[in-house]
Amino acid sequence: MADKPLLHFEISERKILLRILDVLFVLAALFLLDVFTDFSYFRITKDFWYWTVLLIVYLKLFAYIFELYDLQKASKFDVVLKNTLLTTSVTVLFFMLTPVLSPSLPGNRFQILYFFLTITITILVWRAAYIYLIASPRFNKKVIVVGDSFDIQLIYEAFVKADPNYEIVGFVNTDGRIDVSNTKLIQFEVRDLRKAVKKYHIKEIVVASGYKTGLMLPLYNELSFLLNQGFPIKDYMQVYEDITARIPVQNVDHDFYRYFPFSRSNQNKFYLFGLRFFDILISILGLCIGLVLTPFLLLGNIVGNRGPLFYTQERIGQNGKPFKIIKFRTMVKDAEAEGPRYAEKNDYRTTPFGKFMRRARIDEIPQFFNLLKGEMSLIGPRPERPVFVQELSHSIPFYNIRHVIKPGLTGWAQVKGDYSGEEAGALEKLQYDLFYIKHRSLFLDLNIILKTLSTVLSMRGQ
Template identity: 50%
Template sequence: MSSKKIHFEISERKVLLRLIDVFAVFAALYFLTVTFKFHYFSFKESSLGSILFLGLYINLFGTIFEMYNLQVASNQFQIVKSTILTTCMTVFCYLLTPVFTPILPSNRLQIIYFFFAILLSLFAWRFFYLHFLASHRFVKRVVFVCSRDTIAQLALELGKADPHYEIAGFVSSESLVVENKNTDGFQEINFAELEFFVKKHSVAEVVIALKGTKPIAPDVYQQLLNLLEKGVVIREYMQVYEHATQRLPILYAEKDFYRLFPFSRSNHNRLYLIVMRGFEILFSVLGLLFGCLLLPIVCIGNAISNKGPLFYTQERVGKNGIPFRIYKFRSMITNAEQHGAVFAKANDVRITPFGKFLRRSRIDEFPQFINVLKGDMAVIGPRPERPVFVDAISQKMPFYQIRHIIKPGLTGWAQVNYSYGESIEDSMVKLQYDLYYIKHRSVFLDVNIIIKTLSTVLFYRGQ
């Protein structure tokens, strides 16, 4: 019998990273205080506020610099970059808030000790995580209950979502007769042997993946009940996919989409909507004031390399499908669409040199705060698209227009997780993210999006 492998869920891995980041730093600082003459940071009861603020700064800047993005946490180069940036900003802000943190030490060498204690402890823990906890040895074995013609695609999508899943085999939901022991490279399991197979191969989870309302064969259903009674985790594929990717599997759901995806009550929660509207007005006023400070730079840049109108407006589709005019700083040549509307793409030749700077820094979007003040847009929501693109995409995705049940936004769950769409296929992926936001819309998710947006701006990743 194979030994049982260790597996951490995605959410558990992120919590683990956050907790041990703070613990590793505290352990290093404690070692400094008892081993050397280090007095800047103290673990006395009177220093509880300073301790809490350090943990807060580590988690805040770790989030901004993507320390808790599992792909970043599994890449050696990204670990080095994110750890250095997080340490620098943590130490910088900690030193600048002496009301909540210790007074600056007279011996500036103490600050250097403080900096390297944080940096080296984070490095040590993150490289331990990379080589042990992020290893493919820590996988979750699962068995699918699905039709034979879908196992390959389902396994492919789940593997993309979380490579730590290992497909041990599948049980056909259509027939009790095993026609082929190997289907598309996956072992087909006889339903009568399912319980034995789960025990023998240390299967952690059974995933049911049935499209539409197709019933499970009664004998297979009874086997699943037996496994459930014995403590085996049984989950539905859409639940697994949504948890792993943080987007909705709309292609898998097909015509059952409306039945299977209840949307967030926040979409109709008056208190939430009033609070968010107040935040949007305040944020927009501050954004426009800051945009006014940037206006001379934009004017000079536009005059040098982007001659033509400073602003441009364009029709976009808003809430409930109502069109509105969007405002932006112009970043493309003046006759960018003389041959018709096309999707913006990476390295688009229509974007001027200064326009690239405006887009990557997101400065081109500052005039959209006018749209937010007018009520056409929100700060957070799906990206507003042009009517011509909405019509084209809706022909291929009949439920695409569901994204219009809320206001479009300056930033959103799709924008911070995926690049600008260059095709209908890209729009499909972005739609999955947009609908995830609409389903789970909350203050917590909104704050998460704002932090990720700050990360995009600081890393100069706009397009």
């Protein structure tokens, strides 16, 4: 029916390629270095198999923390260069300093330099090949969107932001009320759909139409024909969730129950017990760190903030129950003299010392006390103030669903979304929060913890 489409790797396939080939190429390079030179610090042998395992563990861990597996960043070589240098430097350092499981330090210290350069250059060469051969725009996944009850431009922007290799070529407009004057996308007629699939090497059609009234018969017939030919036709809601890791709650209507099959982990007693046990351990550790830092923060607060070091605010917790959250002060005294308002990026009310604490997430340390009390968990939706909850629950559908689990010190929205306190930002955060509630699991929790470490180490807190 159509010409053979250009090569395209799905999101999951690209992530697997990066994770596997990073390790394989590094091990192959170290093996060749050992065979063809006098390099002897690291060898891949049966007797010292644990050297290899340790290197793989460190390489994977720090590559994740320093975002080498972030597909957006993996497509930009300048970012890859910086993240690779961070990853390999910390990997080699930890590998050398690990007792028993790593080789003894060589007498010739240049051996360590060769070890570092081999890992670094290998990853950079492979990642350059990835950008040119796999992440190149010529291998984009070309898509047509069919829709009538949504904003095509917003859909387009959301998809491109989440996955630059997901290219929406055009759309079939089934509703004359949609304003498409500002979009550069091609508008196709229903009768031309098959020709468009062939001409533009379309690999997928995304349907965001018909939730209320059903598809028009001619469009239904065209899509049925393509489907019977084995052509992929997918639901917009599912595609949006897959590529953005968010649930498009703003498009959910009377059939909302189809999109909220909450994770079984929310009722799994073993999971919840393990999570609570971990919360207690991490809160004790966090409070101990806080005790060590408090004298220094107190001094910085006297000089930079000139107000009480601690402050409390009422927030909404699980099942809508209010509680007092504890934080280190980061704003000027009487920051809300004119009434409650959202915090903003580069908020003028934040003091210079407060900006430092926010970037390092130090201001959140007192909340470990809320974790210890059981009012919060390490991972979950960030708790909001009652006045904002009341406002947002009236303007955003299903907003209160985020209160079915405990609020968290960090969460999926914090590690994935942009910082914004306005309603549009609140909607995006809710989309991430609902995704977490729907897919909550030990693996996703670990994912969030590693991304939070990346945020803290790179001082990207807001």
